[in-house]
Amino acid sequence: xxxxxxxxxxxxxxxxxxxxxxxxxxxxxxxxxxxxxxxxxxxxxxxxxxxxxxxxxxxxxxxxxxxxxxxxxxxxxxxxxxxxxxxxxxxxxxxxxxxxxxxxxxxxxxxxxxxxxxxxxxxxxxxxxxxxxxxxxxxxxxxxxxxxxxxxxxxxxxxxxxxxxxxxxxxxxxxxxxxxxxxxxxxxxxxxxxxxxxxxxxxxxxxxxxxxxxxxxxxxxxxxxxxxxxxxxxxxxxxxxxxxxxxxxxxxxxxxxxxxxxxxxxxxxxxxxxxxxxxxxxxxxxxxxxxxxxxxxxxxxxxxxxxxxxxxxxxxxxxxxxxxxxxxxxxxxxxxxxxxxxxxxxxxxxxxxxxxxxxxxxxxxxxxxxxxxxxxxxxxxxxxxxxxxxx
Numbered sequence: 497x498x499x500x501x502x503x504x505x506x507x508x509x510x511x512x513x514x515x516x517x518x519x520x521x522x523x524x525x526x527x528x529x530x531x532x533x534x535x536x537x538x539x540x541x542x543x544x545x546x547x548x549x550x551x552x553x554x555x556x557x558x559x560x561x562x563x564x565x566x567x568x569x570x571x572x573x574x575x576x577x578x579x580x581x582x583x584x585x586x587x588x589x590x591x592x593x594x595x596x597x598x599x600x601x602x603x604x605x606x607x608x609x610x611x612x613x614x615x616x617x618x619x620x621x622x623x624x625x626x627x628x629x630x631x632x633x634x635x636x637x638x639x640x641x642x643x644x645x646x647x648x649x650x651x652x653x654x655x656x657x658x659x660x661x662x663x664x665x666x667x668x669x670x671x672x673x674x675x676x677x678x679x680x681x682x683x684x685x686x687x688x689x690x691x692x693x694x695x696x697x698x699x700x701x702x703x704x705x706x707x708x709x710x711x712x713x714x715x716x717x718x719x720x721x722x723x724x725x726x727x728x729x730x731x732x733x734x735x736x737x738x739x740x741x742x743x744x745x746x747x748x749x750x751x752x753x754x755x756x757x758x759x760x761x762x763x764x765x766x767x768x769x770x771x772x773x774x775x776x777x778x779x780x781x782x783x784x785x786x787x788x789x790x791x792x793x794x795x796x797x798x799x800x801x802x803x804x805x806x807x808x809x810x811x812x813x814x815x816x817x818x819x820x821x822x823x824x825x826x827x828x829x830x831x832x833x834x835x836x837x838x839x840x841x842x843x844x845x846x847x848x849x850x851x852x853x854x855x856x857x858x859x860x861x862x863x864x865x866x867x868x869x870x871x872x873x874x875x876x877x878x879x880x881x882x883x884x885x886x887x
Contacts, residue, residue, distance in 0.1 A: 558820025630749020770796020
């Protein structure tokens with residue numbers, strides 16, 4: 497396998513195993529709650545706290561990856577994920593223990609994501625970098641798929657603890673795919689070169705987009721059934737949306753390699769169309785449900801890989817630090833979105849919640865445009881400053 501192919505495979509496996517703890521917990525929730533005694537609200541709380549800790553861990557993890565490189569941090573994230581799943585299999589004897597152990601896994605998740613970003617930025621040729629980020633982001637649906645398969649294959653046969661044990665073994669099996677040697681590191685960008693203000697605006701936009709989009713996978717079926725759609729059709733629509741989202745993540749990356757720029761503008765356009773999808777979900781009927789899901793998943797929730805690629809391309813000397821700023825927003829949205837949507841759906845209605853989500857996504861699209869303009873202005877200023885320096 498070539499260095500670039502190995503880097504892409506390593507990024508996908510690292511991202512997959514580092515997200516397994518939280519997705520396995522969601523997939524195995526029925527079996528775990530029967531033993532540890534917590535309700536769906538308890539599951540929602542632990543997932544929300546997981547993303548909250550991920551947001552807090554993002555900037556420090558970005559510094560660690562920039563300081564020590566992708567080789568040790570990728571391995572630390574993978575080994576950490578294995579230890580977390582081992583602890584969940586053996587030590588999670590109460591709800592409190594489950595929460596504490598899973599929150600330790602949030603650090604592994606963030607570290608693995610950012611180390612994978614650096615791995616791709618350092619090892620993959622520029623002409624294939626966009627597709628590699630699309631493939632990497634497909635690891636999240638892959639982790640969801642593995643978690644769903646673990647229920648009938650493991651949890652209902654030998655018990656949910658064995659699912660975590662198998663996950664730990666899979667994590668350790670991913671170690672050989674992590675980077676083996678460091679390559680020459682480029683000069684780390686200074687704070688002024690990193691365009692922190694522009695990246696912060698883009699991070700806020702990403703947080704709002706994630707807050708609106710994260711409700712799709714959680715509340716889509718319940719919302720459809722509440723509007724009178726058959727539960728089976730609602731479930732199949734969710735599956736369709738997941739497949740469309742996975743395909744669009746790959747297509748976003750493939751197309752990015754064939755453009756010379758404008759990637760953040762494409763993200764903004766995707767969010768604009770995704771907002772239309774969320775608005776359609778507020779309308780009654782199966783047709784609106786299917787169209788809204790395709791637009792919502794296919795465009796409103798398929799942009800993270802493209803956005804990370806764009807940020808890395810604009811900040812090649814500090815890819816982990818740059819993407820860590822944006823990821824603060826993404827994780828923050830993953831924390832606040834489900835809580836806010838659930839509150840709105842409970843106290844107003846599902847249609848009102850979807851319409852507010854659509855409005856939130858429109859604001860996110862506008863902020864993406866603002867952040868892009870700030871980035872362009874920053875690069876122009878940096879270029880002018882460099883030209884003014886004596887040769």
